[in-house]
Amino acid sequence: MDWRDLCKHKLTTAEEAVKLVRSGDTVSVATYASTPLTLCDALFERGRAGELTGVRVDHPAPLYNWADPAANGAFDLRACYLTPQIREACNSGAVGYIPVGIWKSYEVPAGFELEPDVFMVPVSPPDAKGYCSFGSGVWMSGPLSRNAKKIICEVREDFIRTYGENYIHLDQIDVMVEATPPAAGQAAPAALNSEEEVAATEVICSLVASELVNDGDTIQIGVGTVSSAMGLFLAGKRDLGIHTEVLTGGIVDLVKQGVVTGRYKKLHPYKVVATGVAALPQEELNEIHENPVFELYDFGYTDDLRIVSQLENFVAINNALLVDLTGQVTAESLDHRTYSGVGGQSVFMIAASYSNGGKSVSVLPSSSVPSSTGQRVSRIVPVLPTGCSVTVPRTFVDYVVTEYGIAELRGKSIQERARALVAIAHPEMRPELERKAAELYHA
Structure with missing residues (x-):
């Protein structure tokens, strides 16, 4: 059975999925190379269109520029690791940088919301038992997927599966969207050494x-x-x-x-x-x-x-x-x-x-x-x-x-x-x- 048939009751467009986010919500976003770029684009467009205000975005190491002026100030970004996408914005005061050095099992660090209104994360298609993988990065997805009020998943067909605690069940997911290829400049930057x-x-x-x-x-x-x-x-x-x-x-x-x-x-x-x-x-x-x-x-x-x-x-x-x-x-x-x-x-x-x-x-x-x-x-x-x-x-x-x-x-x-x-x-x-x-x- 195609995974889309298994998930058809949850599958929707990215534009529809991010309508779960309301003004004043806290949205947690999976980190670094696990940034769900399709969902980020859709949510950003809502900010650009003036549909959202006062949305707090917890994105620990974002490969997405939530501080772009085109968002009309809709998003208040918090991060604990700067990437090229937000480095300049952070040092001009447009990003809330949290210096995190204390990590505890099954928790998120102080300064980030353990029970966000919405958690956006990329996953693999489900297996025969309904389990999806977080692919090549678990990061904070475990505790957030257990505690978020709503979960939106972006399905990446190329995601690997690993052992450990790298999974989420379909029953935990509210809505799912198909991932689209990332735009140029959105992928994790490669270091160029002399x-x-x-x-x-x-x-x-x-x-x-x-x-x-x-x-x-x-x-x-x-x-x-x-x-x-x-x-x-x-x-x-x-x-x-x-x-x-x-x-x-x-x-x-x-x-x-x-x-x-x-x-x-x-x-x-x-x-x-x-x-x-x-x-x-x-x-x-x-x-x-x-x-x-x-x-x-x-x-x-x-x-x-x-x-x-x-x-x-x-x-x-x-x-x-x-x-x-x-x-x-x-x-x-x-x-x-x-x-x-x-x-x-x-x-x-x-x-x-x-x-x-x-x-x-x-x-x-x-x-x-x-x-x-x-x-x-x-x-x-x-x-x-x-x-x-x-x-x-x-x-x-x-x-x-x-x-x-x-x-x-x-x-x-x-x-x-x-x-x-x-x-x-x-x-x-x-x-x-x-x-x-x-x-x-x-x-």
């Missing part, structure tokens, strides 16, 4: 793999220009486990090669655990589809400090934007301007610091050359700029790695930290950093 950044990434990931990851470790890999590549450099290891937020490239191949087995994981042994999947090629998604090794859970479960800290030999590897000479890390802001978000980085780095045999690792190129100036700047700095957010306190940063080496910070004094970090800075930047280290920290 040749210098690619070369630095290769050195950094090779250093982490050879010096800081041991056989039998359980790994978390963060999203970022350097850290996302980490899975491509672990082929020489044995019996690794994976407990992470977003499943990045290379992990599928490591499972196929027998490198990732999860043999020594205390929680979910022999399983790869995540809440979502990065933009992977279709052949890798096909490997994950209905593969019992891969389990996707709610964001609040994968990123719950109380759960993650139970893992032994847990190695958290995350991207940094800047690191100061005492070890403070920002991964979310440049000066006072928010760039991305906290995500699970703080949780994972803290958990790794507490883990028996664990390590928290911050990775970044030593410098960058902004296109706006063409002048090289150090990403290891004497102090974080005024207004810059601290994503990971220096108390939970064990190692910092650039293409010039590894700085071990755990158990080191401020002076020792400063000297270690100067040593892995870009050579052109070291004389000035040495001067500031002596001036500020007597290093």
Whole structure:
């Protein structure tokens, strides 16, 4: 039976479906690559037409610009992770950014509504028993689908199915629509790295793999220009486990090669655990589809400090934007301007610091050359700029790695930290950093 026949009593157009939203409602929208673009377009058009006012949109990492002036101010967006679609609007005050660092199982974080009036989410067609999958990303869809007053689903026929808690039953859904192909510019943006950044990434990931990851470790890999590549450099290891937020490239191949087995994981042994999947090629998604090794859970479960800290030999590897000479890390802001978000980085780095045999690792190129100036700047700095957010306190940063080496910070004094970090800075930047280290920290 065609899925449309099974769902015909719930199936409607996107324009009709979003009529469930009324002025003054709170609407939660599935996050990042799971953004239901067909429904978003239809709801936005109601704002453009002047049919709605005062609609609060909870969209944690939106691939949709709810702050576009064409919406006539109909939507009040709240987000906890900035994407290119809303970064400028957020830093001009048009978006309510919520710095979230506390995640709890089966809850949504403070600042977002657990029981929204409407929840909009993409799903797979239902199976023979009426269950739909959230595809390659559960995110917060579990608790929201259990608590929202109305649920509108956008059906994506290309969605994979996974094990874990990646499902919703037809009985929970109020209305369904067929997804239309996304317009240009709506899909998740791909990072474009320079040749210098690619070369630095290769050195950094090779250093982490050879010096800081041991056989039998359980790994978390963060999203970022350097850290996302980490899975491509672990082929020489044995019996690794994976407990992470977003499943990045290379992990599928490591499972196929027998490198990732999860043999020594205390929680979910022999399983790869995540809440979502990065933009992977279709052949890798096909490997994950209905593969019992891969389990996707709610964001609040994968990123719950109380759960993650139970893992032994847990190695958290995350991207940094800047690191100061005492070890403070920002991964979310440049000066006072928010760039991305906290995500699970703080949780994972803290958990790794507490883990028996664990390590928290911050990775970044030593410098960058902004296109706006063409002048090289150090990403290891004497102090974080005024207004810059601290994503990971220096108390939970064990190692910092650039293409010039590894700085071990755990158990080191401020002076020792400063000297270690100067040593892995870009050579052109070291004389000035040495001067500031002596001036500020007597290093």
